[in-house]
Amino acid sequence: MFALLRMGNASIIFWISFVPLFFVIALVLTIDQEIAQFVAGAATLGQLLIGALLFQVIIHCSKSIYLHTIPDLDKKVKNFCLSILTINFIFSILLIGTAGNFAGVNIYIFCWLLTSLLVYGLIKYPAIYPIFIPLLIALECSCMILGFKQKSDFFEGWNIYLTTAICCLGLILFSHSKGLNYIEKFQTKLLKSMHDSLNDPFNPLVGNVPNMFIRAFSPYLLVNASAVKYLFIGAIAIFTMMVFVNYKAKGDVFAVWLLMFTYTSLVVEYTSKGIAREWKTVLLMPTFNSRKEITDKYIVSGVFFTILNVVFGLLAASLILKGLPDFSAAMWVSYLICPFSILSLAWYTEDMEKEFIRNFIYVASFILYILLLGVSAKLFSDLVDVLIICALVIPQIIYCTNRVRQHAPVRDFA
């Protein structure tokens, strides 16, 4: 089993080892009936985490050519994934049943079916997985929209059409290679014209503040061809979050802040990776005169994104505290944590170098989120509010600044 997990990625073992903790927390908390709903949130989190873990295993395995050339490896992976999924499903149902909250059962069943379909689909027909995944995601989005339509005013009138259209457009562009090519071509043209104008000595913008700002950011966009992709992911995520959020409690504003919070984290993450990988090529560009120049710009941009990130984090935290509805604390917890944790999971599994400590900080902070958010809804007020803000913001600051520092080309001057 561990060999198969290892085949997906080592960090999966790390993450999966924490999943039982969520269940333990959930079970302990069921003792207090007043916060019984919180259990459902924890169960959702555990369920989605396992789903995300398995998704990572599946994706990594399906990308591994050895799945298709080593005898019976495909069957082993399939059986393993299905066993875990089944156990997970039973656990979720038990926990939800214990907590007395069946509101999200359809979502759990859907997640289970979705992941099972993915397992079968990817293993049976590995060559068609580029089509398979967008289809399933589109299906998931449609179901979510339809499911939440009954609960939210937001999906009355034009909003439902707009949301569906944006989700579909984003998904098509993101998942289809032709769509991606189109985005990248557009991006290259845009950036080229931007650079041309910046290098034009007669350009009135040269030397002024906005121009310096653009120059500071352009290397990121240039070295990271994926940047525009994440804009689309951002768009999808905004609307997905809107679908998730209950609009009776300023959910739209909350969703946007929360999205921006995670989105800026992604920008920091991917631009720093892009720079780390290709900054030597960037140095050869005529726009930059020295290593020092690009390093300075890198740091300025990194710091800017980090500050932006913290601001959004604070806004998100304050909105959570002010707008947390009494009747569905558990759902709020799961809405907040799940997308964030899955995104974080994706970050960590991509770059494992010296990640253990940061992973530990993150997992610890996730547990803290759950405890603080769940408990604060019923037991405490001011002190815990402050702690929640700290729990939200501090790991982000540590993470982002560490990321910038780790990947900054400045280390090459030593």
Added chain:
Amino acid sequence: MKPILKMSALTKVYNGSKILDSLEFELNPGQVTGLLGRNGSGKTTLMKLAVGLILADHGDIELMGECSTDISSDVKQRLGFVPQEAIGFESFTIEQLFKFVGKSYKNWDDAYATELCRLFELPWPKKVGRLSGGQKQLVAIILALAHRPDCLILDEPVSALDPVNRREFLSQIIDLAVDHRSTVLFSTHITSDIERIASHVNFLSRGKIELSGELEMLKDLIYRAPLDLDYPDDVECLFEKRGYQILKGEKAALLPGAQRMNLDDLFVAINSNGD
């Protein structure tokens, strides 16, 4: 004799451009075949199609008697494949990886894998993710060799190897082909490697196999001659290039001005864009 690998009318299109265009290819048992082609000529695509990692747009591929997209466990037992890209399994140590993969093969030879590891001086307890590019390639090679497959398909296996390891690897391939009668298909840019171990050679250009045959025969029969040189009927003109023509036939050697060609020259001639 049934071919180990047979590709008929094979076409693969990427982003509107035909990488392989109605390609015909056969790999017969016991052959050690080198596949030569320029960057982007479709060598990797051909190899991936051969083991069913990607789907063809048109055409049929048979690997050891089975459709390549749906090969059985039995065929996988007899197949070794070395990909061009990273092998994955980054969190395994070499030892764990061999143990894990070895369990899947009936003929996995632990002693042989260990011996190869020692020969290539691979750090046994080190994680795959921490190995250098060349070392990762060696691990992939050992994974493909250690069960002594009947058919070995290698996609540019020596591109990241130093000369010592490259030589050692080539000698292992020769041993496998001679002792075990394995069939080997490998792609490379290094023509000297092909000359060292291949029995057959295929030149891939413009989506087709432009020239193929026994290596020694090709070297003996193919000559470069001036454009205006007349040749007898039993000598065939393969193609004309700017300023010269490529002739094939036993009598070509006797023609005035005809020059013998080495693999390098032939490779350049085939790929010189037809002008």
